[in-house]
Amino acid sequence: MVFSSIIFLCVFMPVTFAVYYLCPAKARNLLLLIASLVFYAWGEPVYIIVMVFCIVFNYFAGRLVFIFKEASMPVKAEISFIISIIADVSILLFFKYTNFFIEIINNTGFKEMPVLHIVLPIGISFYTFQAISYIADVYMGNAKAQKNIINFAMYICMFPQLIAGPVVRYNQISNEIHTRKISGRDTAEGLQKFITGLGKKVIFANQAGELWEEISNITASGSSVLIAWLGAIAYTFQIYFDFSGYSDMASGMGQMLGFKFPENFNYPYQSESITEFWRRWHISLGTWFKEYVYIPLGGSHKGFPRQACNLFIVWTLTGLWHGASWNFIIWGIYFFVLLFMEKCFLLKLLNKIPKITRHIYALFFITAGWIIFACEDLNKLFNYLKTMAGAGVPLFNNYAVYKLYTNILLLLLMAICSTKLPVNIINRLSIKFKLNEIIIFWTKAAFTIILLITSMALIINGSYNPFLYFRF
Amino acid sequence: MQKTYKIYSVIIFLMLSLPGLFIFILPQHNFSSNENRYLNKLPGIKPDEILSGSFQEKVSDAFNDQFFARGFMTGLSTSFKKSLGFKDIGGAYLAKDNYYIEKITDNDISKDQLVKNLMYLSYFATNQEADVYTMLVPSPGTSMEYKLPAFAPFYNAGSVYNTVYTVLGKKGIIDLRKVLKSPGNSNKTSSQDGFYFKTDHHWTLSGAYAAYNEYCKTAGIKPQPYNSFNPVEVTNNFYGTTYSKVLDFTAKPDSIYAINTDQAENAVLICDGKKRTGIYNKEYLNKKDKYSYFFGGNYGRTDIVTGSNTELKLLVLKDSFANSFVPFLLKDYSQITMIDARYYDSGISGIISSGSYDHILILYEINNFAGDKNLYKLLK
Numbered sequence: 001m002v003f004s005s006i007i008f009l010c011v012f013m014p015v016t017f018a019v020y021y022l023c024p025a026k027a028r029n030l031l032l033l034i035a036s037l038v039f040y041a042w043g044e045p046v047y048i049i050v051m052v053f054c055i056v057f058n059y060f061a062g063r064l065v066f067i068f069k070e071a072s073m074p075v076k077a078e079i080s081f082i083i084s085i086i087a088d089v090s091i092l093l094f095f096k097y098t099n100f101f102i103e104i105i106n107n108t109g110f111k112e113m114p115v116l117h118i119v120l121p122i123g124i125s126f127y128t129f130q131a132i133s134y135i136a137d138v139y140m141g142n143a144k145a146q147k148n149i150i151n152f153a154m155y156i157c158m159f160p161q162l163i164a165g166p167v168v169r170y171n172q173i174s175n176e177i178h179t180r181k182i183s184g185r186d187t188a189e190g191l192q193k194f195i196t197g198l199g200k201k202v203i204f205a206n207q208a209g210e211l212w213e214e215i216s217n218i219t220a221s222g223s224s225v226l227i228a229w230l231g232a233i234a235y236t237f238q239i240y241f242d243f244s245g246y247s248d249m250a251s252g253m254g255q256m257l258g259f260k261f262p263e264n265f266n267y268p269y270q271s272e273s274i275t276e277f278w279r280r281w282h283i284s285l286g287t288w289f290k291e292y293v294y295i296p297l298g299g300s301h302k303g304f305p306r307q308a309c310n311l312f313i314v315w316t317l318t319g320l321w322h323g324a325s326w327n328f329i330i331w332g333i334y335f336f337v338l339l340f341m342e343k344c345f346l347l348k349l350l351n352k353i354p355k356i357t358r359h360i361y362a363l364f365f366i367t368a369g370w371i372i373f374a375c376e377d378l379n380k381l382f383n384y385l386k387t388m389a390g391a392g393v394p395l396f397n398n399y400a401v402y403k404l405y406t407n408i409l410l411l412l413l414m415a416i417c418s419t420k421l422p423v424n425i426i427n428r429l430s431i432k433f434k435l436n437e438i439i440i441f442w443t444k445a446a447f448t449i450i451l452l453i454t455s456m457a458l459i460i461n462g463s464y465n466p467f468l469y470f471r472f
Numbered sequence: 473m474q475k476t477y478k479i480y481s482v483i484i485f486l487m488l489s490l491p492g493l494f495i496f497i498l499p500q501h502n503f504s505s506n507e508n509r510y511l512n513k514l515p516g517i518k519p520d521e522i523l524s525g526s527f528q529e530k531v532s533d534a535f536n537d538q539f540f541a542r543g544f545m546t547g548l549s550t551s552f553k554k555s556l557g558f559k560d561i562g563g564a565y566l567a568k569d570n571y572y573i574e575k576i577t578d579n580d581i582s583k584d585q586l587v588k589n590l591m592y593l594s595y596f597a598t599n600q601e602a603d604v605y606t607m608l609v610p611s612p613g614t615s616m617e618y619k620l621p622a623f624a625p626f627y628n629a630g631s632v633y634n635t636v637y638t639v640l641g642k643k644g645i646i647d648l649r650k651v652l653k654s655p656g657n658s659n660k661t662s663s664q665d666g667f668y669f670k671t672d673h674h675w676t677l678s679g680a681y682a683a684y685n686e687y688c689k690t691a692g693i694k695p696q697p698y699n700s701f702n703p704v705e706v707t708n709n710f711y712g713t714t715y716s717k718v719l720d721f722t723a724k725p726d727s728i729y730a731i732n733t734d735q736a737e738n739a740v741l742i743c744d745g746k747k748r749t750g751i752y753n754k755e756y757l758n759k760k761d762k763y764s765y766f767f768g769g770n771y772g773r774t775d776i777v778t779g780s781n782t783e784l785k786l787l788v789l790k791d792s793f794a795n796s797f798v799p800f801l802l803k804d805y806s807q808i809t810m811i812d813a814r815y816y817d818s819g820i821s822g823i824i825s826s827g828s829y830d831h832i833l834i835l836y837e838i839n840n841f842a843g844d845k846n847l848y849k850l851l852k
Contacts, residue, residue, distance in 0.1 A: 006532070
């Protein structure tokens with residue numbers, strides 16, 4: 001089920017939350033589990049079996065690792081830990097990458113293998129990562145193993161973050177799994193956050209997405225440098241508002257349920273370097289790779305060559321995690337190169353140039369990066385980058401002028417809303433006019449009500465409503 | 473403050489849950505005349521459809537389509553997009569003077585299909601004893617380019633017409649680009665409207681009359697003045713197909729004019745086997761699809777016995793643009809047969825050999841013609 005659908009907004013969400021608030025605290029984890037399974041089965045009625053297997057397997061694996069650790073049997077603990085990690089990674093590899101590897105083998109020409117008919121189960125990249133974080137936290141002693149399988153299952157498949165994150169690590173919410181309080185404030189603020197996220201998705205991401213979709217499909221004869229850049233900028237906004245909108249919706253609903261999910265985005269397009277960008281973009285994934293890959297590999301503590309190697313591994317994997325296709329690997333390595341250069345010398349250099357140039361530098365490479373990300377077909381990618389660079393096309397054409405002036409307001413609004421500016425303005429105004437809490441709240445409330453009606457109108461009318469991170 | 477939180481949360485929950493409830497308790501709608509399409513309804517539960525996911529998709533679609541305030545919500549969505557500065561919505565341009573003009577770009581025109589169709593037509597024409605005339609009506613966006621938003625992309629009509637001339641030659645081609653270009657030429661036609669509807673993709677009676685004039689010149693018929701046909705306004709509340717794409721609150725309805733002569737009233741028709749008198753179908757004036765007032769819409773085959781005192785017979789191979797055009801010709805032919813290839817599957821050659829027609833007219837809007845996949849039937 002997609003958050004930005006009428007059936008979710010008008011049936012699933014009100015019913016689930018009404019029952020959740022009415023039922024006693026003890027039964028809430030079970031209720032949440034059932035709701036999550038219904039939610040997942042709606043979109044993935046067959047492959048839900050994979051998730052159920054993953055839950056049961058990791059529950060017992062976690063118990064086993066924990067029991068061996070408690071009994072001071074480190075070797076056995078380590079062996080069961082390694083086996084469970086291998087199993088989790090294998091599930092992900094099998095469903096996500098089998099055909100990619102088969103195609104690579106076929107391309108080498110040594111052997112011809114038939115491509116398998118495998119459908120990527122929704123959210124598998126997210127829930128296997130959560131399972132791995134659980135096993136790892138138990139093994140490293142950061143958390144106790146969960147005794148109750150209902151609680152554990154609820155952690156793995158909680159519907160707000162099940163299909164597109166944020167990747168909630170087990171030790172971040174292990175306390176809240178057992179006891180959590182929900183205040184009236186949590187519900188109201190959670191709703192506001194949810195609606196803001198819905199608006200980001202439906203009002204911004206979908207409109208930007210439609211623009212990108214149209215531009216990315218035009219033929220070379222109708223293209224120009226300006227139109228290619230417009231498309232790239234549209235996609236840059238689409239992916240941010242799509243994904244951060246989804247995270248806001250997840251964390252808003254999490255708050256309504258009594259959970260505090262980690263922040264996933266922190267105004268990434270305000271960054272002054274690529275290093276900063278990755279501290280602000282998809283934070284939960286970055287932290288996951290840092291905690292469970294980079295640091296276990298030795299991080300920066302084993303000398304510079306080793307660190308470079310670790311970074312390379314982390315970024316190749318980050319790229320690959322986003323999809324089983326060469327462009328994602330290129331995209332990962334592209335960021336490795338940029339980050340590595342920044343680490344070596346570029347950051348020092350950047351600090352000497354004016355702030356605005358640092359922003360331009362960061363946004364340029366971020367936008368170009370998204371084009372690598374967007375074009376799975378490498379020929380298309382190459383041609384698109386060529387057009388952006390101006391090879392063989394005019395600087396602008398009528399089509400570009402038309403698209404620019406009919407979308408300029410949307411683009412400006414998106415640019416402003418992807419920075420902290422609106423929040424800062426609200427804060428300043430409320431200080432300046434000494435607004436009390438209730439006035440501020442109702443102002444926000446009125447805004448979210450308008451936002452909700454507008455979003456619903458666009459959902460009902462609109463045909464274009466994809467979720468980019470569904471594929472991952 | 474606690475109370476404030478509660479009130480707000482209840483408001484939002486009601487805003488979400490009530491529309492959900494309405495979908496289950498209010499009667500479901502089959503067809504949206506406003507949007508001119510069938511609506512999705514809640515499906516029955518079928519286990520195999522649940523497993524394949526198609527049940528879930530149908531439910532999601534039904535929830536969008538059966539939303540209780542759908543008409544208001546679609547209009548709201550359009551208003552929002554307009555306020556963002558969008559100039560095309562749902563595949564139609566928000567053009568000047570309240571015109572909605574279908575957006576057709578070069579990508580939408582299939583050159584291959586166009587050339588194919590022209591080849592069918594060319595073969596067809598060479599084998600006829602009758603005089604063959606071809607009238608490919610320019611798209612509204614071509615004739616009213618000056619009404620499109622600035623810099624708005626539109627397909628290159630010049631190159632499409634060049635292709636037409638290249639394949640068919642010049643003989644028998646009635647090019648309407650010039651006469652339909654000028655905005656509602658009021659002296660000649662005393663028209664109260666332009667050549668095309670504001671909210672629909674068809675031409676108006678004035679547009680059809682301008683085409684009639686050109687046709688007469690080519691076919692050697694003496695054209696009658698516009699007023700002699702006694703045109704009357706039959707409705708002033710027509711929201712057409714391009715409106716249905718945009719669904720704009722601020723749209724102004726069109727008027728439909730139709731000629732009001734004894735012949736139009738008394739002509740005898742056989743529409744796909746059904747006999748009736750009079751070329752108009754008044755029922756449609758109470759429906760959304762008011763253009764179907766002319767002949768009651770499209771039939772595969774329509775035979776008209778006009779009652780005119782002449783020997784001439786006409787065969788029209790056409791799309792819906794002919795429906796408001798053919799009435800002008802009732803005087804000039806004793807019998808007119810209209811074939812709409814989309815709905816006609818028997819051979820066209822059979823009609824021709826048994827009908828002894830003097831004139832054959834091919835009448836399509838050019839974009840319809842370029843995309844039509846039924847023209848192979850000309851050779852059947």
